[in-house]
Amino acid sequence: MGRRPRRQRTRTTIPKMVYADSEGQIFDHPYLEMVCDPGGGPQPPTELPVVPVPRGSDLYTLPGRQPYGRDPATGKIEMLDGPFHAVSTFLAPAWVRLSHPVFDTRTDAPTLPLYAYAPMGYSQNQFWTTAVRVDPEPRQDPWLFDIDAITANVRKRRAKSPQNRMIQQLERCALDYGCRAAQNYFIGRFEAPLPTSEGCNAQCVGCISLDPVNTTAAHERIVKSPDASEIAEVALEHIARVEKAVVSFGQGCEGEPLLRAKVLEDAIRLIRQHTTKGTIHLNSNASLPKVVDKLCSAGLQSIRISMNSAVESTYTAYYRPRNYAFDDVRESAATVTRHGGFVSLNLLVFPGVSDLEHEVVALERFIQEGGVDMIQMRNLNIDPELYHNMLGTNGHGKGIGLVPMMERLRAKFPRLRYGYFNPPHQCFGDEPGPITVPQNR
Secondary structure, three states: OOOOOEEEEOOOOOOEEEEEOOOOOEEEEEEEEOOEEOOOOOEOHHHOOEEEOOOOOEEEEEOOEEEEEEOOOOOOEEEOOOOOEEEEEEOOOOEEEOOEOOEEEOOOOOOOOOOOOEOOEEEOOEEEEEEEEOOOOOOOOHHHOOHHHHHHHHHHHHHHOOOOHHHHHHHHHHHOOOOHHHHHHHHOOOEEEEOOOOOOOEOOOOOOOOOOOOOOOOOOOOOOOOOHHHHHHHHHHHHHHOOOOEEEEOOOOOOOHHHHHHHHHHHHHHHHHHOOOOEEEEEEOOOOHHHHHHHHHHOOOEEEEEEOOOOHHHHHHHHOEOOOOHHHHHHHHHHHHHOOOEEEEEEEEOOOOOOOHHHHHHHHHHHHHHOOOEEEEEEOOOOHHHHHHHHHHHHOOOOOOHHHHHHHHHHHOOOOEEEOOOOOHHHOOOOOOOOEEEEOO
């Protein structure tokens, strides 16, 4: 059985509202209090965990958006008028936001870039937000990365294999885009990414590498797809030097790796011809179950299925699949389970949508039918108003809350694990850890 959630004390009073002036300077209001929207409308964060903004998080102004606060004397939630902007925090890795900032959008406001916007307040000489950490592993904690050492290792690796197209892509990701996964490869620890595919059979509204809706992609997609030998070279190097190494297809800098089925199958077999060590993993939209079956037969051990919802209409509105259906996604999960593999969901959560009752019921069904072992709770990076408008009436309402959702799923599936990172195969059978839930006192 899973252990009971661990409760942590947080603050005792509501932080003050924060806002930015036209120069981007952030101020705390003298008396208006922080408000947030967990789904269902603005409210003070009295029913949510309020924690210090995690180390490594970023702060953003929200242009063209007037901030709201609550007058403690009257209880009224009111807009701060004038030349001001709402502000937000983009949480550090392994942290999940539990609500959204509250603002009024002007007609000339631009669409927000692809980040996950969490509310923010200020008191006791620090910023506060509503969030929970879902994975204690420090795999991508920003302060653990020495960029000078990474740069030096990149130069050494480039000199060793100057023609390897995968290493060329990983170099760009590590140095130009600051990708922590690519940086970890050059440091020689944790998980090595294996980007392989320039094409995709989905058109995600919030795609970070190609033509997102009404905004700009965070980076360019891989354009020089490596062959099986180039893939195996990187994977075998990483497995040889890292205890409990994970090597994974499917990264943010590429499309859908299942579209390069033969190359992936050949690469997996080539890796396994040389070693039985390491974990071979796939991050995927799981659109091609027959291909998944072949890869499992070749030696694929785990899959992380990317989805924003187990409700087909909600999923389709965001992923906009081409030549596959949501039933294919469900079948891929069941396929990996039949092969004895480990199934994770890369669940792109959005407060006020993911925790709606019909969404939770559909997710319970998917977990049951697909044999899901783990849910990696990931914040959906998108302008919140764009997402609401995209989903229509299905995207509005008061949910049960993301933490109660996690607790409900754990109660129904005691072996279900939560996290943020892909585990090595040595940890597949580990006892699920507690849900760490900060609590207002």
